[in-house]
Amino acid sequence: MSAIVGARPALRHRLAERGVDRQLLLLLPAALFVVTLFIYPFLYGVGLSFQPTKGGTLGAYREFFTDAYLRDTILTTLRLSLPAALLNVLASVPIAYRMRGRFRGKRLLTTLLVVPITLGTVLTAQGLLNFLGPTGWFNRSLLSAGLVDAPVRLTNNYWGVFFSLVITGFPFAFLLVLSYLSGIDPSLERAAATLGAGRWQRFRRITLPLLAPGLATTFCLTFVLAFSVFPSAVLVGDPAGTTRVMSIAAYDAAYVRYDYPLASAVAVLMGLVELLVIAAVLGWRALLYTGSTAGGKG
Amino acid sequence: MAARRAIVATPAAWLVWGVVVAFFVFLAGVIGSVVVSSFGTRWFDTWLPLGWTPDWYAQAWDEFTLLPVLIVTLEVSALVVGISVLIGVPAAYVLARRGFPGRRLLYLLFLLPILMPPITYGIPLATVLYKYGFAGNLSGVVLANLVPSVPFVILTMTPFIEQIDPAVERAARMCGAGTRQVFVRILAPLLVPGILAASILVLVRTVGMFELTFLTAGPDSQTLVVALYYSMSAAGIRAQQSIDAMAVIYTSMMLVLLVLALRFVNPTQLVARVRDDGD
Amino acid sequence: MSFETLRLDGVSRSFGGHEALAGLDLTIKRGEFIALLGPSGCGKSTALNCLAGLLPLTRGSIWQDEARLDVLPPERRGFGMVFQNYALFPHLPVRKNIAFGLQMRRVPRAEIRRRVDEALRLVHLEEHAGKLPGQLSGGQQQRVAIARAVVLEPALVLMDEPLSNLDAKLRLEMRTEIRRLHQSLGLTTVYVTHDQEEALSLADRLVVLRAGRVQQVGTPEQLHTEPANWHVADFMGYRNLLPLRAGPRDGTGIVVEFEGHRLTGTPVGDAAPGGEVVAGIRPEDLRIGPAGGPGVPATVEVVEYQGREVAVEARTEGGVALNLRTADRPAVGDRITVTVEPRRLLVFPSGGAQ
Secondary structure, three states, X not given: OOOOOOOOOOHHHHHHHOOOOHHHHHHHHHHHHHXXXXXXXXXXXXXXXXXXXXXXXXXXXXXXXXOHHHHHHHHHHHHHHHHHHHHHHHHHHHHHHHHOOOOOOHHHHHHHHXXXXXXXXXXXXXXXXXXXXXXXXXXXXXXXXXXXXXXXXXXXXXXXXXXXXXXXXHXXXXXXXXXXXHOOOHHHHHHHHHOOOOHHHHHHHHHHHHHHHHHHHHHXXXXXXXXXXXXXXXXXXXXXXXXXXXXXXXHHHHHHOOOHHHHHXXXXXXXXXXXXXXXXXXXXXXXXXXXXXXXXXX | XXXXXXXXXXXXXXXXXXXXXXXXXXXXXXXXXHHHHHHEOOXXXXXXXXXXXXXXXXXXXXXXXXXXXXXXXXXXXXXXXXXXXXXHHHHHHHHHHOOOOOHHHHHHHHHHHHHOOHHHHHHHHHHHHHHOOOOOOHHHHHHHHHHHHHHHHHHHHHHHHHHOOHHHHHHHHHOOOOHXXXXXXXXXHHHHHHHHHHHHHHHHHHHHOOHHHHHHOOOOOOOHHHHHHHHHHOOOOOOHHHHHHHHHHHHHHHHHHHHHHHOOOOHHHHHOOOOOOOX | OOXXXXXXXXXXXXXXXXXXXXXXXEEEEOOOEEEEEOOOOOOHHHHHHHHHOOOOOOEEEEEEOOEEOOOOOHHHOOOEEEOOOOOOOOOOOHHHHHHHHHHHOOOOHHHHHHHHHHHHHHOOOXXXXXXXXXXXXXXXXXXXXXXXXXXXXXXXXXXXXXXXXXXXXXXXXXXXXXXXXXXXXXXXXXXXXXXXXXXXXXXXXXXXXXXXXXXXEEOHHHHHHOOXXXXXXXXXXXXXXXXXXXXXXXXXXXXXXEOOEEEEEEEOOOOOOOOEEEEEEOHHHOEEEEOOOOOEEEEEEEEEEEOOEEEEEEEEOOOOEEEEEEOOOOOOOOEEEEEOOHHHOEEEEOOOOO
């Protein structure tokens, strides 16, 4: 403490007032960690993408966009991820709406739903190869029910990957939507009912507007998961053809062709495409009411 | 004050429940076909295998050298959990309790590795790790898996710490406790449930995490899920059913971990980064 | 859709074996202000939710004149409800919140605007019409909730402890507001509260509930001076409740013995000689006399200043604490004697609840 009235307090105190003191050192290991193992490789990768062996600074990117085999991966990945994410989110809404609130077996249900997420994409791929294969149970059931005349091709193509995305993505989206839905004050719907709103009106005018921001967030998260699909696209898809997604292109470039600049360029482009989609969705979200979903100060 | 509702039987309700049931039937079929196949003798064009045998498991165990793989999996996950908790908890404490210039930026920084898909930052990360000689063995795998785990611990712990009333720490000081005592006798016991929850979640995620280990592992530092992938993509050579056996071993391991995890956290936390709100 | 009488007939509601409301019989006349009063868990909120249609009845029926009401869902009953936590739609501005019910009824837009303006004026919120509920204070939110319920001119207004989340000063102001609104609009109102002062000042008739059963129905005056049993008395501020044994009758009165002193009181219900009884006395009905005088001796232990009067806790020789209210100024440690008029000493049977 300064003994002279009016003199400036020591630097240590001025810093402490703004929250900077020795305790911040606790942050240091984690911060260093993120910087060295995340920021640095990321920047290194971006830098690498601008240093191809030939073609000047933009050589890798030019190569990507002039080679149809590479360029088409963007569309292929979007064609898989956008519908899958949309389906996962939209299907979750009516189901979560019906399951909000308490009922017997809810905990069991959520536990069961977590299983596919925990097991992961590799196992799901293996199971789908068995289950959806030409002699698998799914085709057998269709054949014996007389719905089809010959086994339907659902593996090693678009559909195998799509199913894989839905199996691992739907529970994730559902649990998120359920938690957003549960965060909406239930007395709001009751109030709407006393004011004369029937079921559909309550949903459309009260629940949906309050849920929409959460739906946008869920879509973004689900989309990111679907967009970065990798093992399923290889195992239960057609990695050289119809399900050649961007992650496969990146992997090929890095570990098959040892063309690291190209691989980094693909990774950067992946990030960019994702960012564009997310920015669009979040931009729409910003137009909505995103405040508290409680009914009042009571 | 609505009581627990009975399930209402309107057509819309039937449709919704129908979809849910169909999903689970599908899921059961997917997992079930792997399990059945792993115990079957020959299974080509019939509903069920012609006979039953447990031999595929022994074969898989030897063929895929499962014991070393399991040990590696355990080592990797133990190290990742331990280190990420050690680094992450103090960071979470500071982030949750204090405001300082640049706090929001730092928080966003910690959020990034979780939001980004592993492949996107995994390839540059693997490249860097190879450059410095870390990749191809255990240290590379551990380092790579730490990247999403440390932020995950921070994100999970932050609400737990915010839940602890800062007034409690101040009360301890008024009673004469120094910083170390406040931490050891007041904070640590209150934080234990949060640390347990975060550890379990990191454990489950690491064992199931494919992409990062795939990109950085050498032949003797593969985790179980990566070994499974390799055996599947080289499927022509190996018998399908021993691969199925391996897959079942992996599934059982994950299910055991899941059951363990659910004793400490509620299912939604495995998925979303929300605090346990109680049902 | 107004009615002449609203009749509740044996209305009951159970939750998994526990009877939250058991056989409520009540007839409400048009324009009445009824208060449902009781401690937590007494079933008053349950009764209100049953009236609103938010809870189905386990037994009994509700009749609006000759039409059966309990088979209708809440959106078809046409009642207005003010919730305890206000339940304002957070994403709609004040104006749209109030207009919501009118929109549900497909009232033409011009008329909606007129009625919403009128409602805003009624609750003095004209300048806040465009704000979101999150930008309003607790008291303002409460007024929006009320406006939203009354703008429909419903046959019945239901209020679920609307003042309980406000601070003391605001609570008093809003209480007067609600009374004023009722006097000017004349809408039939059922009001739930656990605050007896609130109920007494607002209601035309009160229904006191305890553990799901009706204890007494009456005007504020009746409940205040003639509680039907000692639970109601307890709720109505008879802070001194003494478990005693009844002695013989004394004319219209009945004698009870308290620490060797014979006191004469007024029997209520079937308080009979020889039976176990509870004697109830209001703090303001106990008179302080000098030490040695007639009455029960006691020592002053605590004195609380309350403006013109003081609240005194005095302990008798038998160790019983008595609560008094007096304009005198006794000091701590004073020895006093306490007396009470027979008319103001109510003797209830010990069993109490119906």
